[in-house]
Amino acid sequence: MKVFATYNIKGGVGKTTAAVNLAYLAAEDGQRTLLWDLDPQAAATYMFRVRARVKGGGRALIKGTRSLDGAIKGTDFDRLDLLPGDFTYRNMDLLLDEAKKPVRRLTRLLEPLARDYDVVFLDCPPSVSLVSENVLHAADLILVPLIPATLSVRTLDQLTEFVAGFDGPRPEVLAFFSMVDRRKRLHREVAEQLPARRDDVAATAIPALAVIERMAEERAPVPVFAPRSPATRAYRDLWAEIQKLAPESDSLHPTG
């Protein structure tokens, strides 16, 4: 089971849209896929038309009184399941702090899911917190959406440096430019130059397009309602780049 996390300290950079579309594409590729919406705002949950509620709330999941397995909901799409967001996740930091080995709690909780899923996406709320630290420890690959700006590089460097200091297994980091507005010179320059200079920046950039904003209206991933749009193409290209870092396997998806 591969764990991918979409993470950035900042909000509104395209984390959730990336997690939703990439998870959809992973499932479309035949991978048994789970998306855990860790954001109390539960935007990913809303996009899949699932109620943003987990029985017992975040406390039950983190304390282990309720298994993740029992909280999972099927989406409308083959092989793609969702662990919904819940407003009580806003207190997750406190709950994690009470756990043994608090930075590895999510890793431990995800372990039993390895039998059922090939890929897990963690959609992380924007913050520097115990939740995000857990996510970084649990992930095999951290996907970092960056708005093309000079300071983006600094954000990426800070994250890479932070991850390099981990004891034990360290995740890979792959940044990609998001919300790229080709009309802006700075966006064009940064999005073109940086991937050529750095291995940890994907060649694919996600453009700023209205069709991506329409996801909340359509309540579906972009490839579902706009399969031929440039946004779909961009997410497919990005997924292909990610696949090269983490090759897929055959799928096993239980129906019983």
Add this chain to the structure above:
Amino acid sequence: MPVTGGTVRDVDGRPREFVIAEPGGQPLGRLRAELAKTFTVSGAVRPARATRTWLDTFDWRLYKAGLTLQQVTTRGSSQLILFGPGGEQLIAAPSRGRRLRWPAQAEALPPGTVRDRLTPVIGNRALLPVVSVTSQATDLRLLNQDQKTVARLGVDALTVSPLPHHRPEVQPPPGTPPALDPLPTRLTVHEVRGYPAAARRARQVLTSAAGVSVSRQTALDAALAATGRHALDYTGKVDVKLRPAMPAREAVALLLLQQLDTLEANVDGVLHDVDTEYLHDLRIAVRRSRSALKLLGDVLPGDLTLRFAAEFRWLGDLTTPLRDLDVQLEGLPAMAAGLVAARPADLEPFRVYLGRRRGAARRTLNRELRSDRFAAVLGDWRKALTVPKAGRRPSRPRAADLAADRTRRAYSKVIRMGAAITDDSPAESLHTLRKRCKELRYVLEFFASLHDPAAQRAMVGDLKRLQDCLGEFQDCEVQQLEIQALAAAMLARQAAPAPTLLAMGEVAGQLGRRQQQARAEFAGRFTAFAGSAGRRRLAALTAPPAPKITAPRTAATKITAPKTTAARTRA
């Protein structure tokens, strides 16, 4: 067919299928209207068309393991889907640029988890198409107020179709043309994970809908029934239900007829070299028939035993060279992996040579299997076993008496012969004991339907452990002799490079060590079989004591076991 994913679970953990009994769209229209009272019903306007072909080995290894393998072909692209006992699915990545052709063995399948899961189940058997259907499938989605899918209803209209591209030997048996009438439309409720109540509700609607009933058959069983077949319609095992009071003559004829059926069922697979197990099963059927003639043939009328014993010996000898080469070739990878001094690649000329010899042996065998003599033997044998003899048929001995008497005799022979074996006994003594053990095993199998199943299992279990040890001993002996003979033949043909001969020598050395090991284990295995527990088991099987049966004719009872080298090799 809707290929459901991780989002979908079947009601109660197993697919719950319904069928629409009456043809036409009326019940489906009514059903849709009924479902629309609870859900928004959404789905493709036009059904997706696909060809679904079920695959299994000739002896139904997948079916027996609770697995179902389908090749689903849609618009020219095809994928293999393996369904597990719990309804879980494994989907093989489509084979790129290479069309799957049947029959196919595991190594011909696309690499991945499907192949990994199938390989230990099918072993060296080939997968064959067993039945094929065209499917017009519609996946109806049942939505809640948020327009979220909370359950799915698969609607699948199936029509049996001719089997896809394959060789002639996998055609259905003559006389059973596929019925091209549509099968009853199948409805399957799939639960979406986390929404069990919706699936329950959908199932309630189906249960109470007019013209819809719970399916009593799986789609595979229904499709097979339409072609006049049923699952597990072949077994290489003894599968005859005897009654204790039935005349022994009738029981023996039934046993022999089933062996004849098994023999005939495997001929095409041998002729077309589908996999090596066809020949193995054919040989077992021949050997069981020979043993039955030898051990039970005295109850058969006239000179049947005398006449056919020689013909079955001919049949057995006919198949030996090819079987020996199959055994050598199948064991070669393990032998190559166990080489220490030589390299596995050194054995390659040996493998090529074996392959060439195998080709020649196949051609010889096929010629005989297509001969008039072969056809006449089988035809005459069936006629002899089925044509009722004139006059009153004897009601005695009864099958149960014959079973008890012959089991006891065969057991006593094994005990007597085994007890006489010492550390100094020649290999030939162990080989003879092995043959007596096989005879005892066959007698136990023949009369299994008359025995208490637990006592039978225990007896066969002990005997099998002894047979395994003797089999290992004898196989190693024969293979060493064969390697020596093959090395000489290769040298004579200048087909044996020095590294190959050295590697063959090392393989012979491995076999020698294995043979010594088997010999060392013999005494323990025999004691376990022949001890007081074994005697108690025999008593349980043969009780109540049966009177000794005097053979009505003596000539037929004396059939000497063949003493050729060929006959010493394993089936």
